[in-house]
Amino acid sequence: MKLPSEFEEKMQRLLGDEFPSYIACYDEPRYYGLRVNTKKISVEDFRRICPFEIRQVPWIENGFYYNGEEVSPARHPYYFAGLYYLQEPSAMTPASRLPVEPGDRVLDLCAAPGGKATELGAKLRGRGLLAANDISSSRAKGLLKNIELFGIGNVLVSSEEPGRLAEFFPEFFDKILIDAPCSGEGMFRKDKKMVKAWEEHGPAFFSKIQKNIILQAASMLREGGMMLYSTCTFDPSENEEVIAHLLRERPEFHVCPIEPYQGFAPGRPELAKGADPSLADTVRIFPHRMHGEGHFLALLQKGEQAPKKGSEGKEPPRRRSRRLPEELEKFLEKLKIDLSPDRLDIHGERVYYMPEGLSDIRGLRFLRTGLLLGELKKNRFEPSQAMAMALRAEEFDQVISLPCSDERVIRYLKGETLDVEDKTSTAQKGWHLFCVDGYPLGWGKLSGGTLKNKYLPGWRWQSL
Numbered sequence: 001m002k003l004p005s006e007f008e009e010k011m012q013r014l015l016g017d018e019f020p021s022y023i024a025c026y027d028e029p030r031y032y033g034l035r036v037n038t039k040k041i042s043v044e045d046f047r048r049i050c051p052f053e054i055r056q057v058p059w060i061e062n063g064f065y066y067n068g069e070e071v072s073p074a075r076h077p078y079y080f081a082g083l084y085y086l087q088e089p090s091a092m093t094p095a096s097r098l099p100v101e102p103g104d105r106v107l108d109l110c111a112a113p114g115g116k117a118t119e120l121g122a123k124l125r126g127r128g129l130l131a132a133n134d135i136s137s138s139r140a141k142g143l144l145k146n147i148e149l150f151g152i153g154n155v156l157v158s159s160e161e162p163g164r165l166a167e168f169f170p171e172f173f174d175k176i177l178i179d180a181p182c183s184g185e186g187m188f189r190k191d192k193k194m195v196k197a198w199e200e201h202g203p204a205f206f207s208k209i210q211k212n213i214i215l216q217a218a219s220m221l222r223e224g225g226m227m228l229y230s231t232c233t234f235d236p237s238e239n240e241e242v243i244a245h246l247l248r249e250r251p252e253f254h255v256c257p258i259e260p261y262q263g264f265a266p267g268r269p270e271l272a273k274g275a276d277p278s279l280a281d282t283v284r285i286f287p288h289r290m291h292g293e294g295h296f297l298a299l300l301q302k303g304e305q306a307p308k309k310g311s312e313g314k315e316p317p318r319r320r321s322r323r324l325p326e327e328l329e330k331f332l333e334k335l336k337i338d339l340s341p342d343r344l345d346i347h348g349e350r351v352y353y354m355p356e357g358l359s360d361i362r363g364l365r366f367l368r369t370g371l372l373l374g375e376l377k378k379n380r381f382e383p384s385q386a387m388a389m390a391l392r393a394e395e396f397d398q399v400i401s402l403p404c405s406d407e408r409v410i411r412y413l414k415g416e417t418l419d420v421e422d423k424t425s426t427a428q429k430g431w432h433l434f435c436v437d438g439y440p441l442g443w444g445k446l447s448g449g450t451l452k453n454k455y456l457p458g459w460r461w462q463s464l
């Protein structure tokens with residue numbers, strides 16, 4: 001692979017004796033990985049049902065390698081059921097090393113297409129708030145889809161410039177992830193187009209942006225909160241230097257050690273202005289030291305551990321306590337989950353289930369708040385694709401589940417009407433949650449043994 005000579009020279013200076021083994025990696029195949037969605041399935045159960053060979057990523061509990069030259073996990077019904085996300089193994093590290101707990105208010109500031117946000121959301125277990133933001137509104141649409149596919153409903157998905165977001169959320173979040181836009185040097189092997197992009201916009205261009213983003217993020221973190229900064233590049237000006245900039249500008253922050261793995265290399269304090277020794281607690285991932293493409297991570301804390309504020313002082317806006325439309329009430333009776341009525345919000349035809357503790361966001365550019373439950377149409381309620389993905393099969397009273405070997409599963413994903421007489425009684429009718437091996441894929445409406453397909457058209461299985 002042809003690399004820019006300026007890049008090679010820099011890596012030689014950075015790695016010294018290790019440079020030959022680093023550069024030799026470019027003649028080896030890239031790593032393919034998938035990360036299990038633990039909100040929907042345990043790692044143990046996934047191992048049991050996974051239809052292709054996988055190997056544990058040793059530093060990620062729910063991360064696995066697969067052979068991307070032989071299998072296409074994105075073309076399997078389990079992918080459509082949101083059971084996993086395809087992700088290069090070193091990119092799994094940032095979300096795994098930010099200690100998110102159920103109930104936290106979490107911000108993923110540069111989130112699209114959702115590789116880290118989906119893991120942060122899974123860790124929340126449906127409690128607290130995941131705010132996933134990306135400056136690009138087109139990329140934010142893909143982000144929303146992945147969050148919905150993962151079944152995560154306690155969300156705010158927005159598309160704002162970080163400074164503007166900071167006006168809405170001063171000292172609000174318990175945990176923040178900044179997976180910063182970067183020159184992408186760690187992605188050269190995975191995607192050759194990155195080399196050309198690097199030649200156009202290199203480390204100096206991104207370093208300026210990153211220094212701005214990290215300060216904006218800092219102002220949104222509560223006292224005692226934790227923030228993880230990551231890039232997929234090697235240049236110190238985008239890594240140690242950005243952290244040094246934060247420590248100079250916001251002295252209340254300190255660097256925290258990251259849960260170790262034998263392949264991690266320490267950060268390099270001597271490569272940043274001021275050579276703060278705590279930068280040695282940041283982590284570098286190099287492909288010649290472990291089986292991942294390349295990353296940098298820094299875990300930071302603002303001040304000392306302070307008691308969590310929770311929703312205190314940030315009252316969510318009061319929602320109108322109006323009677324729910326009858327058709328919605330009727331549908332909600334079919335759900336075997338506890339929904340808190342004061343979190344139901346109706347905007348025009350659309351019904352949402354709002355996350356805990358979201359403050360007033362009027363004026364913010366957002367794509368979604370909460371879980372879209374469905375739409376009120378004339379005298380009916382139509383449940384949404386997002387709700388199907390957020391449910392477990394046992395949480396709805398009418399379910400049709402087929403094994404993944406049944407050809408009707410793919411036909412369902414293609415949008416076809418199905419004959420399911422063998423799976424239902426003629427007396428059964430109305431909304432059914434259609435599942436593969438017990439994992440929801442979407443809705444269908446049953447009548448006389450025929451299932452009318454309600455799978456979201458934009459998500460359909462595309463024929464190659």
Ligand SMILES: C[S@@+](CC[C@H](N)C(=O)[O-])C[C@H]1O[C@@H](n2cnc3c(N)ncnc32)[C@H](O)[C@@H]1O
Nearest residue numbers: 110111112113114115116135136162179180181
């Ligand atoms: C490395 S990517 C994020 C990848 C994502 N975290 C994931 O794991 O799927 C960086 C993202 O930052 C966004 N971005 C670019 N400039 C930005 C800025 N000035 N402020 C915030 N986000 C920005 C880009 O649109 C891009 O989606």
